[in-house]
Amino acid sequence: MGTVVDSANQGAGSMPTNKKVTVIFVLGEFSTSTSHDLVLEMAPHSGPGSGKGTQCTNIVENFGYTHLSAGDLLRAEIKSGSENGTMISNMIKEGKIVPSEVTIKLLQRAIQENGNDKFLIDGFPRNEENRAAFELVTGIEPEFVLFFDCPEEEMERRLLGRNQGREDDNIETIRKRFKVYMESSLPVIEYYNSKGKVRKIDAAKPVGEVFEAVKAVFAPADEKVKYTGIVCILVLAMCLQQDDVSL
Ligand SMILES: Nc1ncnc2c1ncn2[C@@H]1O[C@H](COP(=O)(O)OP(=O)(O)O)[C@@H](O)[C@H]1O
Ligand SMILES: Nc1ccn([C@@H]2O[C@H](COP(=O)(O)OP(=O)(O)O)[C@@H](O)[C@H]2O)c(=O)n1
């Protein structure tokens, strides 16, 4: 849970808009250069093309979250003709991570403008700067991190067959993106793993099977809310009954 403060609304005379939100980060990247158990276990695998976007669509339909893809927001920013457009476009073509302040501003605005209070943030945080700056600016800690684990050859095959006209889905940029993930994302995964927040999913299977594993992660949280509600109603009913008896 966390509260987003809309910095655009903090000018003289206007009240900041505070919004309590639940956030789940959706990632799929890691490195080989560590002795950490979790990361060693994932060592032969890597990140883009692991099916983050595909599974986020399923989660939205089944669990009522809003999907915010950092990559989609950055691509929309390029299309909008923003002053940052050329810089973002060049970074994406090179597979590099766009400065956090740009991406966080886009995420914050998307959260503020949306009526929902449950968000899947896909492809973010992609490095330690992303992670630390988001926490500092928004005060939001994710409920957990959904981590899609897929062999690198499979991801490469998927990206090359994605056919969305993306300028970074070519073999040269894909290799650069894999390298950037290996170098930049490990501390983020380690950080959340040390907090017990990583939920790892085997993403090499067909879409439907991957979603079965995703459901198992989300369903218990839903059940807990339902169960707590039922217990509250029962306790209330018992209290009311006791009041009736004593009258
Ligand atoms: N489990 C899967 N099996 C086979 N292809 C998949 C699977 N999940 C996604 N894809 C396909 O792989 C490509 C990349 O998926 P996408 O969801 O865009 O990944 P990401 O957001 O992690 O880069 C898309 O063309 C998608 O249709
Ligand atoms: N937090 C982020 C997310 C994406 N990006 C940029 O956007 C590109 C595409 O990200 P994406 O999440 O859409 O890519 P996929 O993992 O879905 O293939 C990345 O390679 C980065 O160049 C970024 O700079 N910072």
Ligand SMILES: [Mg+2]
């Ligand atoms: Mg994606």
